[in-house]
Amino acid sequence: MGERLAVVSGGGTGIGAAVARVLVSDGYDVLIVGRRADVLRTTADQIGADSGRPAAVVPVDADLTEPAGVERVAAAVDDRPVDVLVNNAGGYLGGDPATLTGTAAMWRANFDANVLTAVLLTQALGPRLRRPGGRVILLSSIAAQRGGGGPYSAAKAALHGWLYDLANEYGPQGITANVISPGFVEDTEFFGDRMTPEGYAKRVGATLVGRAGTPDDIAAAVRYLAGPHSGYVTGQVIGVNGGSVLGR
Known part of the structure; x- marks a missing residue:
């Protein structure tokens, strides 16, 4: 068991799995959180085998939109100090905005998946x-900065405003808080089966x-x-987007 612990939500695939892998390589124990136990276990076993540290990744299946699920994660952490918290869970959730009821459901679902998961887990x-020395990292999206995603854009933008509260609260305690705002990232589940060759080319062309x-x-x-x-970096929105949205 390592001396340092990281918690990564949405850690079973894509960005979350890549984050878990790099943190394990840096010597962290990593607790990965998601809703699909089988996916989490496969990722944990693979990273453990590849790193030569079979016990380094602990999977916890939990729905982070529900307090009971978040409490399961806290119980798995037990009394260990958390060095790094990566709030990566989220995604675009569609719906039927043709009615007020459908619009309300769609917006609430996106807020819950992208904001409430981070708020509850961080709390x-x-x-x-x-x-001192803790790190809180929130995963946003260029959609928060340029629009185009409706409720998803709005939910990710909400993380930016909340970030500034976190940075102010935690800074005096020696803890940093920052947002990473990715652009188009391939090899994730974000687009599901919605991605077309034309859509891919358009997104690459925007970089x-x-x-x-x-x-x-x-x-x-x-x-x-x-x-x-990175101890002097806090309260920042850091774009990793190939230049598709320029810093301001």
Whole structure:
């Protein structure tokens, strides 16, 4: 068992799995959280085998929109200090906005998946964050900065406003809080079966570097923010998007 612990929500696939892999390689024990127990177990076993640290990744299946699910994660952490909390759970949830009832359901579902999951998990683990030296990282999206995703854009933008509260609260305790805002990242489940060759080409064409992002690109940014050289970086929205949205 390592001395440092990271918790990664949405850790079974895509960006979350890449984050877990890089943190394990840096010596962390990592607790990965998601709703699908089989996916989490497969990822944990694979990272453990590849790293030579079979017990380094602990899967916890939980619905983070529900307090009971968040309490399961807190129980799994037990009394260990949490060095890094990566709030990566979320995604775009569609619906039928043709009626007011459908619109309300769609917006609530996106808020719950992208905001409430992060709020509840951070509240539950906040007292366990290492002081000083803890790191809170929120995963947003360029949709928060340029629109285009309706309720998803609005939910991710809400994380930015909440970030500033977290940074103000935790800074005096030696804990940093930052947002990573990815652009188009391939090899994730985000688009499901919605992605077309035309849509892929359009998104790559919107970058300045002429390629899609990868989960490893985002994991590298997490590695920096989680590491010892980022202690003077807090309250920031860091774009990792190939230049598709320029910093302002």
